[in-house]
Amino acid sequence: MSEDMDLEARQREDYVVEELPEPAGKNRIVASIYLDNQATTPTDPRVTEAMLPYFTEKFGNPHSADHGYGWDAEDAVEQARAQVAALIGAEPREIIFTSGATEANNLAIKGAARFHMERKPHVVTCTTEHKCVLESVRRLEREGHRVTFVPVLPDGLIDLAALKRAVNEETSVVSVMAANNEIGVLQPLEEIGAICREKGAYFHSDAAQAIGKIPIDVRETPIDLLSISAHKAYGPMGIGALFVRRRPRVRLEAEIDGGGQERGLRSGTLPAPLCVGFGEAARIAREEMEEEVKRVGALTKRLYRGLSAALTGVHLNGHPTQRLSGNLNLSFAGVDAAALLRAVPKLCLSTGSACTSASVEPSYVLQALGVDADLARGSLRFGVGRFNSEAEIDASITMLVAAVSKIRAENQG
Numbered sequence: 001m002s003e004d005m006d007l008e009a010r011q012r013e014d015y016v017v018e019e020l021p022e023p024a025g026k027n028r029i030v031a032s033i034y035l036d037n038q039a040t041t042p043t044d045p046r047v048t049e050a051m052l053p054y055f056t057e058k059f060g061n062p063h064s065a066d067h068g069y070g071w072d073a074e075d076a077v078e079q080a081r082a083q084v085a086a087l088i089g090a091e092p093r094e095i096i097f098t099s100g101a102t103e104a105n106n107l108a109i110k111g112a113a114r115f116h117m118e119r120k121p122h123v124v125t126c127t128t129e130h131k132c133v134l135e136s137v138r139r140l141e142r143e144g145h146r147v148t149f150v151p152v153l154p155d156g157l158i159d160l161a162a163l164k165r166a167v168n169e170e171t172s173v174v175s176v177m178a179a180n181n182e183i184g185v186l187q188p189l190e191e192i193g194a195i196c197r198e199k200g201a202y203f204h205s206d207a208a209q210a211i212g213k214i215p216i217d218v219r220e221t222p223i224d225l226l227s228i229s230a231h232k233a234y235g236p237m238g239i240g241a242l243f244v245r246r247r248p249r250v251r252l253e254a255e256i257d258g259g260g261q262e263r264g265l266r267s268g269t270l271p272a273p274l275c276v277g278f279g280e281a282a283r284i285a286r287e288e289m290e291e292e293v294k295r296v297g298a299l300t301k302r303l304y305r306g307l308s309a310a311l312t313g314v315h316l317n318g319h320p321t322q323r324l325s326g327n328l329n330l331s332f333a334g335v336d337a338a339a340l341l342r343a344v345p346k347l348c349l350s351t352g353s354a355c356t357s358a359s360v361e362p363s364y365v366l367q368a369l370g371v372d373a374d375l376a377r378g379s380l381r382f383g384v385g386r387f388n389s390e391a392e393i394d395a396s397i398t399m400l401v402a403a404v405s406k407i408r409a410e411n412q413g
């Protein structure tokens with residue numbers, strides 16, 4: 001642990017940009033290139049703008065029913081709920097606001113499993129899920145539920161034959177993510193949903209990475225529960241939502257008890273400014289997704305082509321086409337990813353997921369794909385997003401090619 005902290009401290013020092021005369025620790029991020037849009041996205045200025053009045057003159061509690069401050073805040077929250085619902089083809093009353101995708105995943109999985117524990121004591125998920133899904137399932141296991149972790153194929157897609165064998169009449173909920181946060185792989189939601197419907201199990205999907213990047217429509221896809229997060233889609237941190245289907249009705253046990261807000265499923269005062277920001281982010285995503293996916297996809301291709309044209313031993317982890325348009329997970333043969341990151345201090349990238357980037361273990365996601373341990377240690381996650389430019393991509397290629405070549409030369413000498 002202390003070794004990890006030392007490493008982290010050293011890495012932080014490396015991030016101080018040399019040319020700046022300012023005291024260390026202040027303008028660390030000036031002149032850096034942000035390519036970590038799977039960890040979080042910058043807040044869109046239109047989102048920030050929409051939120052501001054709800055911190056100042058429109059500060060009311062959206063649950064205050066006796067005066068205009070409350071009514072204004074409530075109207076704004078309900079407009080936001082409609083905007084979030086529209087992004088996924090849901091009805092507004094099917095949207096339960098939460099503090100983020102972590103809470104939404106906890107509510108969906110534990111809530112469904114605990115509600116149906118007696119008749120359906122079995123839960124199914126996949127080995128490459130986000131930690132908050134895996135840990136929710138492990139807690140259920142300690143409470144006496146049976147759990148099955150379905151493996152993935154070497155390209156990162158879930159093994160559908162194994163899933164089919166795993167799900168049965170005793171399964172309460174199957175949780176499989178829409179898009180993976182490390183390798184960007186998109187899971188076949190239609191097929192998974194069909195397997196769940198056949199066996200009478202709820203299908204929950206963690207769509208934190210998918211929202212605003214691939215079209216998801218719950219009217220067409222048999223998803224019963226869907227988790228989303230604002231800060232992965234240019235909205236504010238600290239808010240997300242769970243879609244809970246009404247027809248056929250999905251029954252959950254609440255995690256947080258209190259005043260009975262959010263249809264009794266999530267008590268607590270709604271953060272009106274964050275709801276408004278989430279709504280605006282959802283509006284922008286719905287209107288601009290198609291064009292943005294093309295633009296971000298072209299930048300990502302440019303990055304991949306540039307790196308693989310100049311370097312040998314560049315491996316793309318995960319399915320080559322069934323993936324988020326802005327994600328690349330690359331291994332550089334013979335190169336340790338942590339050393340590579342230290343050699344490109346102006347690039348903001350990560351070696352894996354943000355939650356585990358302090359650890360030196362190879363990623364459990366890459367291990368689940370069967371990626372060789374040495375290559376897994378050499379893997380970097382690139383997340384290209386809305387605010388990246390072609391010039392940033394070209395500068396990144398130049399820096400990475402120089403750093404990889406230098407590290408490889410040193411290893412040989």
Ligand SMILES: *Cc1c(COP(=O)(O)O)cnc(C)c1O
Nearest residue numbers: 100101102130181208209229240
């Ligand atoms: C970021 C992320 C989460 C957690 O979302 P928060 O809103 O930060 O709690 C869950 N699942 C996936 C796939 C993610 O990328």
